[in-house]
Amino acid sequence: MTVPPAARPPRPRKQVHLAAHFPGVNNTTVWSDPRSGSQIDFASFVHLARTAERGRFDFLFLAEGLRLREMKGRIHDLDVVGRPESLTVLSALAAVTGRLGLAATVNSTFNEPYDVARRLASLDHLSEGRAAWNVVTSWDAFTGENFRRGGYLAESERYSRAREFLRTARELWDSWAPGDLLADAAAGTFLRPGAGTFAHTGPQFDIAGRFATPRPPQGHPVIIQAGDSDEGREFAARDADVIFSRHSRPDEGRAFYKDVKARLAKYGRTSADLKILPAVTYVLGDTEADAAERAAEIRAAQVGPRTALAFAEGVWGLDLSGYDPDGPLPDAEPDPGEGVSKGRAQFRGDRAAVVKQWRETSAAHGGLSLRETAIELWGRHTFVGTAASVADQIDAAVQTDVADGFIFVPHLTPGGLDDLVEHVVPILQDKGVHRTEYTGTTLRDHLGLAAPRRVREEAAR
Amino acid sequence: MSTLHLAAALNGAGWHPAAWRHPAARPAALFTAGYWTDLAAEAERGLLDLVTIEDYVALQSSLPDGPDDRVDRVRGWLDAVLVAARVAPATSRVGLVPTTSTTHTEPFHVSIGIASLDYASGGRAGWRPQVTGRADAAALFGRRDIAGFHPGTYGTPEAEPIATELFGEAADAIEVVRRLWDSWEDDAEIRDAPTGRFIDRDKLHYIDFEGPFFSVRGPSITPRPPQGQPFVATLAHDTLPYELAARGADAVFVTPHSTGHARSILAEVRAAEERVGRALPPLKVLADVVVFLDDEPGAARARKERLDELDGAALDSDAEIFTGTPAELADLLLDRRAAGLDGFRLRPGVLPHDLAKISGGLVPELRRRDAFRTEYAAATLRGHFGLERPASRYAGSPA
Numbered sequence: 037m038t039v040p041p042a043a044r045p046p047r048p049r050k051q052v053h054l055a056a057h058f059p060g061v062n063n064t065t066v067w068s069d070p071r072s073g074s075q076i077d078f079a080s081f082v083h084l085a086r087t088a089e090r091g092r093f094d095f096l097f098l099a100e101g102l103r104l105r106e107m108k109g110r111i112h113d114l115d116v117v118g119r120p121e122s123l124t125v126l127s128a129l130a131a132v133t134g135r136l137g138l139a140a141t142v143n144s145t146f147n148e149p150y151d152v153a154r155r156l157a158s159l160d161h162l163s164e165g166r167a168a169w170n171v172v173t174s175w176d177a178f179t180g181e182n183f184r185r186g187g188y189l190a191e192s193e194r195y196s197r198a199r200e201f202l203r204t205a206r207e208l209w210d211s212w213a214p215g216d217l218l219a220d221a222a223a224g225t226f227l228r229p230g231a232g233t234f235a236h237t238g239p240q241f242d243i244a245g246r247f248a249t250p251r252p253p254q255g256h257p258v259i260i261q262a263g264d265s266d267e268g269r270e271f272a273a274r275d276a277d278v279i280f281s282r283h284s285r286p287d288e289g290r291a292f293y294k295d296v297k298a299r300l301a302k303y304g305r306t307s308a309d310l311k312i313l314p315a316v317t318y319v320l321g322d323t324e325a326d327a328a329e330r331a332a333e334i335r336a337a338q339v340g341p342r343t344a345l346a347f348a349e350g351v352w353g354l355d356l357s358g359y360d361p362d363g364p365l366p367d368a369e370p371d372p373g374e375g376v377s378k379g380r381a382q383f384r385g386d387r388a389a390v391v392k393q394w395r396e397t398s399a400a401h402g403g404l405s406l407r408e409t410a411i412e413l414w415g416r417h418t419f420v421g422t423a424a425s426v427a428d429q430i431d432a433a434v435q436t437d438v439a440d441g442f443i444f445v446p447h448l449t450p451g452g453l454d455d456l457v458e459h460v461v462p463i464l465q466d467k468g469v470h471r472t473e474y475t476g477t478t479l480r481d482h483l484g485l486a487a488p489r490r491v492r493e494e495a496a497r
Numbered sequence: 498m499s500t501l502h503l504a505a506a507l508n509g510a511g512w513h514p515a516a517w518r519h520p521a522a523r524p525a526a527l528f529t530a531g532y533w534t535d536l537a538a539e540a541e542r543g544l545l546d547l548v549t550i551e552d553y554v555a556l557q558s559s560l561p562d563g564p565d566d567r568v569d570r571v572r573g574w575l576d577a578v579l580v581a582a583r584v585a586p587a588t589s590r591v592g593l594v595p596t597t598s599t600t601h602t603e604p605f606h607v608s609i610g611i612a613s614l615d616y617a618s619g620g621r622a623g624w625r626p627q628v629t630g631r632a633d634a635a636a637l638f639g640r641r642d643i644a645g646f647h648p649g650t651y652g653t654p655e656a657e658p659i660a661t662e663l664f665g666e667a668a669d670a671i672e673v674v675r676r677l678w679d680s681w682e683d684d685a686e687i688r689d690a691p692t693g694r695f696i697d698r699d700k701l702h703y704i705d706f707e708g709p710f711f712s713v714r715g716p717s718i719t720p721r722p723p724q725g726q727p728f729v730a731t732l733a734h735d736t737l738p739y740e741l742a743a744r745g746a747d748a749v750f751v752t753p754h755s756t757g758h759a760r761s762i763l764a765e766v767r768a769a770e771e772r773v774g775r776a777l778p779p780l781k782v783l784a785d786v787v788v789f790l791d792d793e794p795g796a797a798r799a800r801k802e803r804l805d806e807l808d809g810a811a812l813d814s815d816a817e818i819f820t821g822t823p824a825e826l827a828d829l830l831l832d833r834r835a836a837g838l839d840g841f842r843l844r845p846g847v848l849p850h851d852l853a854k855i856s857g858g859l860v861p862e863l864r865r866r867d868a869f870r871t872e873y874a875a876a877t878l879r880g881h882f883g884l885e886r887p888a889s890r891y892a893g894s895p896a
Contacts, residue, residue, distance in 0.1 A: 068690050076720050078617045082586075102605070104701070104718060111698040111716075111896075118686065118696075118720040120613035121606065127582035128617035130530065146603065150554070150637045158576035162530045162583040181714035182605045185640075217573070219517070219524035224569045224807070226517060226524065231572070232556060243639040246556045246564050250528055250573050342693040 052434045052469045053311055053441025053483065054461070055139070056088040057097045059449045061105075064317070065116040066337045066447050073450050075116050078128065080450035085129045088136055091457035092471045094482040095137025095168055096129070097260075097280070097443055098122035102146060103179040105379030107346055108355055112379070114343050116449070123155050130163035137479030139168035139260055144197060145175055146183045149204035149241055153249075157209060160252035165478030168258035170280060173198040178378045195267045200240045202259065202275055206491045207236055212251040213490075256488040258479050273299035276310060277485050280443060284314035284418045289438035311440040311483055316418035318444065320455050324421050331420045334447055339414050344407035347414075350377045351390050361407040365398050418442075423459035430460070431469050500870045501830065501863060502840025502882060504594075504750075504783060505540045505855060507533070508551040509571040511847040512787050513801065514559075515808040517571050521850045528575060530583050536849055537584040540591050543856025544870055546881045547592030549625055549730070549750075549842065552577035554598050555634040561647035563633045569808075578610045585618035592878030594623030594730060600663055601629055601638050604673040605713055612678060615722035620877035623728035626671055626745075628663045628738075648815070651735065664737045669708040671729060671745030676704035678726055679889040680716035702891040725886045728878045732785070734815060739769035747884065748781035750842045752816040759784060759836035781839040781882055785816035786830075789846040790823055790854035797821055801846060816844060823858030831868060839882075 058081065059065040066072060074080050085096050100122055105112040122140040129138060138159065142152055152169075160167035173194040216231035227250075235244035261276035263269060272279045273296055283292040297307050319334060321327025339347070341361040349356045352366060353375030359366050370387035397412055398404040404412060419426045433439055446452020464470035476482060510517035510524055517524040526532040533550075540548045552574050558565045577595030585593060593614065597607050607624070615622035629635075632645030643663075646656035685700035704715035730748040733739050742749035749766060753759035766782055789797040797820040805811045812818060819826055830841055843859075845851035863869035875881050 067688055067695055076616060078586075078619070102718060103714075104716060111696070111701050113694045113696050113698045116695055118681070118718065120616055120719055121609040124578055124582045124610045124613035125617060127579040128585050128614075131534070131583055131586040147606070148601070148638050148640070151602065154554075155576045155579060158579045161528045161575055162579055164530070181712070183603050183713070184711040217528070219527070221518045221520075221522070221524055224518060226570060227568055227572050229566060229568050241639055243637055245633055245637045248554065248556045248574050249576075340693045 049469055050434050050440065051471070051484075052430060052464055053313060054091060054093045054470065055095045055097055055137075055313060055441070055443040056084060056093055056453055057099070057315060057443050057445040058084055059116065059446055059452060060099050061101055061115060061117050061119055063115045063338050063343050064445055064447055065449060066334060067116050068337060068340075069448060071448055071451060075449050076118050076120065078125070081125055081129055082132050083450035084446075084453060085133050085136055087453045087457050089133045091453070091461040092474060093136060094441070095139045095166075095258075095479055096126075097139040097170065098126065098141060100141035100143060100172065101379065102143060102174070103182055103379055106377065107349065108376045112346070112377075114340070114346060123159055126167075127159055127162050130159070130166065135166070135474040135477065135482075137166045137168055137258065137482055138163055139170055139258070141170040141172055143172050143174055144201040145173060145194065146180065146185070149201050150208065150243060150247075152201075153205040153208040153247070156205070156257045157249040157252040160254055160257050161249070165253035165480070167252065167254065168260055168278070168479055170260040170262065171198055171202055171276075172262065195263070195271055197240050199271060199275065200238050203491065204236045204238070204241050204243070206256055206488070207234055208247045209252055209256050210490045211247040212249075214251060214255075217250045254478050254480050254488070255490075258483065258485065269296050270299060272296060273305070273310065274303045277483065278311045278313055281312055281314040281439070284316045284439070284442070286433065286436070286438050289314060289433065290436065293437050293439060308484060309486065313441050313443050314439050315445050316442045317415070317447065318419040318426055318456060319417045320421070320423055320426060320459060322422065324425065327420045327422060331417045334417070335411050335414060338447065339407065339411045341407055344410035346377075347410045348394075348406055350375065351387060351394065353387055359406065362405050364403070365394055365406050365409060423455075424463060427460045427463035427467070431464065431467055434469070501834065501868050502546045502781065502783060503543070503855075503860070503869065504547045504549060504840070504842040505545055505852055506549045506551065506785070506842050506844040507536050507848065508844065509557075509574075509848075511851065512814070512844040513789075513804045513808070513812050513846045514570045515804040516847040518807050519800075519804065519847045519850065522847060523849070524571070527571065528573065533580050534584045534587045536852060537588050537591060537593070539849060539852050539856055541588050543860040544873055545591055545856070546840070547594050547623060547728075547878055549594045549623075550577040550580050550596060552596040553627075553634070554601050554629055554637060555631060561649045562631060562645055578614060581622070582614050582617050585614065585621065588621075589619075590621070590873045590876065592621050592623050592728060592881060593618055594625050594728065594878075596625040596627050598629040598634075599626045599667040599670040600643070601634065604670045604711065605677065605717075607670070608674040608677040609717060609719045611674070611727050612717065612719040612722040615724055615727050620723035620879075622722065622724065623730060623878050624674070625730050625732070626667055627732070628667050630660070630663060660737060664741050666710045668741055668744050669706070669710055671741075673704065673706045673711070673713050675726060675729075675745065676706060676890070677713070677715055677717040678722055679891055680704050681721045682889045682892050683721055683725070686720065699896045702894070702896055721889060724877050724879050725889065726879070728882065728884070736765065736769065739766050740773055742766070742780055743769040743773045743775050746780060747777065747879075747882070748783060748839075750783050750785050752785050753833065753836070754817045756833050756836050759833050759838055763837050778884065782837075783840045783842045784833055784838050785842045785844060787812070787814050787816050787818045787844045787846055788826060788851055788855070789818075789820040790826060790851050790858060792822055792854075792858065794822060804847070812846075823854060823862045826859050827862040827866060827868075830863070831866065
């Protein structure tokens with residue numbers, strides 16, 4: 037019997053998943069603000085982690101970039117730069133937090149599966165089940181110059197390598213079955229015979245032996261993925277627990293959400309198995325007008341005159357140092373070649389199309405200057421308003437399937453989430469959409485994820 | 498008398514393979530943070546200079562050249578850098594010296610890992626680079642075939658080329674790691690609002706290392722660590738490893754079995770320093786001793802023998818094995834010290850028991866003899882050894 041729509045019980049309100057992003061190495065972080073602290077001192081990481089835990093967030097996320105960015109052949113000097121190795125600092129943060137998940141970005145191109153699997157298993161043990169791995173797949177020879185096997189991977193191969201890398205890591209975590217570690221002093225049996233035995237043969241990796249770290253408390257650490265292409269979405273649908281997405285606006289967010297969640301069924305997965313968490317920014321104010329004014333100020337600080345010029349140089353692919361950021365847009369045509377910027381912010385799109393967009397934006401607003409155009413095009417803050425209105429926006433976005441929650445990228449280090457946790461989180465808790473206490477101990481618990489499937493069946497042992 | 502330098506070598510349940518079966522052992526806790534935090538805190542109670550944290554990429558084995566099938570010994574490791582980082586916030590003075598492989602890791606990753614440990618510990622990071630000679634360890638990575646060498650074959654003509662290669666690579670790895678630590682000058686971060694510049698890029702340096710095993714461009718992604726150069730220590734038993742230490746380490750752990758042996762080792766170390774033209778301050782030389790300590794005479798020996806029986810063999814070690822009272826150990830250490838050693842790295846036979854006897858028994862005994870500090874005089878690991886914070890090698894040179 038089909039139940040008529042009106043008689044269906046209302047869908048239960050989704051819980052909002054909140055995560056914190058340590059301010060990155062880019063111009064989102066406003067270092068000129070007097071409240072801006074150190075981006076590298078351990079105390080800054082402690083402050084942000086404890087703030088996130090006070091807000092009962094799911095996890096703290098650390099990004100990675102293994103080569104300093106360059107502009108015109110020189111190290112980019114306008115933005116915050118300099119950060120620690122993420123697994124190391126997260127392991128230290130496990131000592132000053134009790135429940136917060138700890139998410140490390142680790143590259144699958146410039147690492148080996150055995151080493152990464154062992155380090156993540158170690159973090160999971162040392163944090164009692166709070167580790168997550170954001171699998172990234174950079175491939176550029178520029179970054180590769182810092183590594184033994186730098187730059188050997190063709191771009192087309194990066195997902196096949198990432199998939200095999202992740203599968204191999206899972207095989208390694210599974211090489212110790214639950215209960216293989218006995219530590220039975222009376223019987224004199226420390227482990228089950230053969231624990232850790234593995235062999236993997238594939239196009240990318242051909243490795244065998246015994247894995248040196250017992251099964252992580254979560255079975256497998258939580259897997260995060262940020263791919264956006266068709267291939268990246270497919271990878272996430274099959275293999276990830278969380279997507280770190282860039283689609284936070286309602287329409288594009290809902291489209292992305294629907295697209296990715298629809299891909300899950302063919303891998304035998306359900307919607308609950310993959311959480312979609314877009315990166316977002318926010319600005320609070322006492323009134324809506326006050327918040328809007330602050331947001332404009334922050335954007336202006338994020339896109340200073342030299343940063344605006346650097347953006348334009350990235351888009352045009354030219355040295356534009358002869359142009360005045362407060363003057364009109366360059367009349368030059370973009371360079372069709374490689375351009376002038378290198379590293380993670382390297383421009384990889386259609387230069388002519390983006391230059392056209394810049395010119396149209398400038399014209400549409402009555403002839404904006406270069407910098408004004410850059411500010412206009414620089415991503416707007418996702419949530420702007422009073423604490424109550426921002427809480428409403430967050431809740432509405434989650435209930436209407438824009439996302440399952442959000443990863444907040446503050447613009448200040450280390451206090452950039454203080455007001456969110458102090459003013460917005462309590463409202464979400466009052467609405468009943470965010471936990472007031474952690475109900476589980478592991479990151480899988482926080483995210484509502486089931487225990488991982490073992491890639492190697494017990495029978496194969 | 499100046500203070501001895503004392504280190505504790507942390508290794509699983511202790512250095513006796515049956516240590517985990519001792520009633521005071523905590524075998525079920527070996528893979529928990531609390532276990533390691535308690536050990537580091539115990540070492541800090543004794544005002545020890547540092548703890549080393551053992552690690553190896555492959556599972557432990559009683560066989561020198563591959564895995565064994567034994568289930569009656571501790572098997573499994575946690576990554577030592579992450580263990581050190583996890584205990585850093587729970588301690589405040591003791592140095593933290595994790596072991597990593599130079600054979601199967603990227604020097605870039607190691608450099609930023611140790612630099613990050615230095616930040617998280619407020620200047621207490623050390624690093625113990627280690628060559629990974631076992632062939633089965635190479636198969637875990639599948640990137641190179643290593644014919645393999647181990648203490649049983651080291652020094653034979655067959656093992657010589659691979660040993661020379663791996664120690665050469667280790668020297669290059671240390672050089673790269675150290676250059677990366679220096680690649681940001683201390684005052685590179687300027688936050689100059691008028692010009693919009695966060696850094697002065699003239700104070701960031703490409704390291705441009707080129708060698709037979711890897712090339713690394715730099716600069717680091719991590720600013721210069723609090724100590725400038727974290728403390729580097731290696732374990733060495735022979736000429737090639739002595740030369741490696743002389744080239745790149747701040748301290749070397751050696752394994753004399755008598756005071757006379759300590760003298761001859763020290764002569765070899767100093768000769769190695771001469772041969773490689775060492776530019777750093779002279780190596781601090783610490784002798785390794787495996788220790789079983791009990792207050793009651795004869796108790797430690799009996800305890801070790803019971804463990805030998807459980808394991809089915811007498812403990813075998815590259816280092817001298819001591820059983821006795823803390824006072825007897827103090828006698829031995831001060832005797833060995835006369836050879837010119839700077840201190841000792843003690844390997845507790847059973848953890849946490851023998852470590853607690855070091856901090857609670859040996860240390861007070863040494864203090865009574867005016868041979869050990871009564872409080873930490875410095876806040877950093879380099880400081881414990883009286884080493885200055887060095888200027889970056891690139892200071893003042895063009896980017």
